[in-house]
Amino acid sequence: MTDATFDKFRACAVEVLQVPQDKVVPDARFGDDLDADSLDLVELVMALEEAFDITVEESELEGIETVGQAYDLVSAKL
Amino acid sequence: MLLGTTPEGPVRGRRVAVTGVGIVSCCGIGVDDFWDGLLGPAPEGEHRVAGFDPTNWFGPKEARRVDRFTQFSVAAAEMARDDAGEISPDPDRAGVIFATGVGGLESLEGQSVVLQQKGPNRISPFLIPMMMPNAGAATVSMRAGWHGPCETITTACAAGTHAVGAAARLVASGRCDVVMGGGSEAAMTALGIAAFTNMTALSSEGISRPFDARRDGFIVAEGAAALVLEDLDHARRRGARIYAEVIGAASTADAHHITAPAPGGSGAATCMELALADAELAPEAVGHINAHGTSTPLNDLAEAQAIAKVFGTPGPPVTSIKGVTGHALGGAGAIEAVSVVLSIDKELIPPTAGYEEPDPEIPLDVVYGGPRRWEPAPVLSNSFGFGGHNGCLVIAPVRD
Numbered sequence: 001m002t003d004a005t006f007d008k009f010r011a012c013a014v015e016v017l018q019v020p021q022d023k024v025v026p027d028a029r030f031g032d033d034l035d036a037d038s039l040d041l042v043e044l045v046m047a048l049e050e051a052f053d054i055t056v057e058e059s060e061l062e063g064i065e066t067v068g069q070a071y072d073l074v075s076a077k078l
Numbered sequence: 079m080l081l082g083t084t085p086e087g088p089v090r091g092r093r094v095a096v097t098g099v100g101i102v103s104c105c106g107i108g109v110d111d112f113w114d115g116l117l118g119p120a121p122e123g124e125h126r127v128a129g130f131d132p133t134n135w136f137g138p139k140e141a142r143r144v145d146r147f148t149q150f151s152v153a154a155a156e157m158a159r160d161d162a163g164e165i166s167p168d169p170d171r172a173g174v175i176f177a178t179g180v181g182g183l184e185s186l187e188g189q190s191v192v193l194q195q196k197g198p199n200r201i202s203p204f205l206i207p208m209m210m211p212n213a214g215a216a217t218v219s220m221r222a223g224w225h226g227p228c229e230t231i232t233t234a235c236a237a238g239t240h241a242v243g244a245a246a247r248l249v250a251s252g253r254c255d256v257v258m259g260g261g262s263e264a265a266m267t268a269l270g271i272a273a274f275t276n277m278t279a280l281s282s283e284g285i286s287r288p289f290d291a292r293r294d295g296f297i298v299a300e301g302a303a304a305l306v307l308e309d310l311d312h313a314r315r316r317g318a319r320i321y322a323e324v325i326g327a328a329s330t331a332d333a334h335h336i337t338a339p340a341p342g343g344s345g346a347a348t349c350m351e352l353a354l355a356d357a358e359l360a361p362e363a364v365g366h367i368n369a370h371g372t373s374t375p376l377n378d379l380a381e382a383q384a385i386a387k388v389f390g391t392p393g394p395p396v397t398s399i400k401g402v403t404g405h406a407l408g409g410a411g412a413i414e415a416v417s418v419v420l421s422i423d424k425e426l427i428p429p430t431a432g433y434e435e436p437d438p439e440i441p442l443d444v445v446y447g448g449p450r451r452w453e454p455a456p457v458l459s460n461s462f463g464f465g466g467h468n469g470c471l472v473i474a475p476v477r478d
Contacts, residue, residue, distance in 0.1 A: 018139035042203040050200070
């Protein structure tokens with residue numbers, strides 16, 4: 001996990017989910033810890049696709065529940 | 079307000095009190111600033127709501143998820159609810175009827191640019207719940223936790239008046255003890271303004287002067303207003319402040335033309351007569367008319383002809399607050415209903431800003447130059463919308 005990449009990831013989450021930066025940590029759960037519902041996550045994925053110039057298929061999102069899991073999914077595409 | 083008529087005569091509904099008002103307008107946010115604005119000169123330039131901060135009512139994430147028209151709806155409704163005090167209704171008997179002309183145009187317009195520039199995969203998953211016209215009513219009900227009827231009326235510029243009338247009838251019929259009636263509009267986007275401009279509805283001078291001989295179109299505005307309408311006995315039991323009561327409402331269609339009023343204002347005249355019949359009032363009992371008065375040549379003439387037909391000339395004092403507020407479309411009727419309630423409460427009729435030169439074809443008693451002191455009496459409030467929709471309310475001081 002490079003700092004610059006995670007910073008960029010975190011900035012997207014802060015912008016879309018309107019949560020404090022220090023709550024966006026690898027163990028944070030989107031639903032319980034970041035108060036994000038399914039449409040919030042769709043918007044977050046769009047923001048990440050745009051920021052990192054990647055494509056994430058809907059099927060890839062199954063089972064993604066934490067910030068760390070989502071970050072791994074994104075960073076594997078870079 | 080009647081529920082109907084039988085061979086034995088009219089069936090009266092429960093009395094409907096106004097126990098709270100809230101407003102977001104281009105001449106002021108909140109009742110006090112709004113009233114001061116109505117008594118002052120028209121704001122210069124575009125009639126937008128300046129200084130509106132949605133985070134006074136929404137968290138930062140939520141504020142991004144609702145269109146400006148919904149932000150206005152919630153702000154007005156929550157000001158009205160605060161104003162009404164501890165209503166504590168049975169949630170199943172508390173409802174919301176909220177109007178808008180177009181709903182979330184700003185959201186739709188912004189996302190159509192995204193579609194052109196970035197393609198369909200970048201369209202916000204929130205676009206539908208942001209743009210849908212019922213988002214205002216829905217968000218008001220969710221935040222209040224009211225489970226009764228929650229509906230949206232979209233009859234263009236008559237919508238706000240229709241919503242207040244429909245809300246009052248839900249209380250009169252006994253279905254609800256409390257209903258939030260109101261209307262909201264935030265359609266001053268590039269697309270919205272261009273569309274009104276190209277249909278030559280807007281004033282080329284940029285001045286709203288209802289009923290004046292020089293009027294040449296309306297000034298588009300944005301804003302919202304809400305009224306807490308409550309069963310009068312319910313309101314009295316809890317010791318609520320009662321501003322006024324809604325004693326009549328009516329709705330008719332011109333069935334004539336999609337934008338032009340029927341010749342002579344015939345549909346409007348019928349609507350006024352039906353509203354008076356609903357209130358069981360003779361025209362002589364009406365002490366003031368809060369006109370639709372948009373400042374377009376056709377509307378003001380047709381409305382004046384309709385008023386003259388029902389009331390004779392000069393008839394009761396007439397004012398159009400659109401000289402100050404401009405025309406907030408689906409929000410206008412609700413904004414004007416609040417203005418009527420305040421006119422009764424403060425015993426003052428606000429003037430028609432911009433009116434200086436009488437139109438010989440409009441022999442009405444137009445209030446202008448400054449507010450007029452009066453002995454509050456029943457007030458007729460008119461709204462007419464593209465599509466030939468006519469709406470009238472009768473709002474009166476509570477005497478017994």
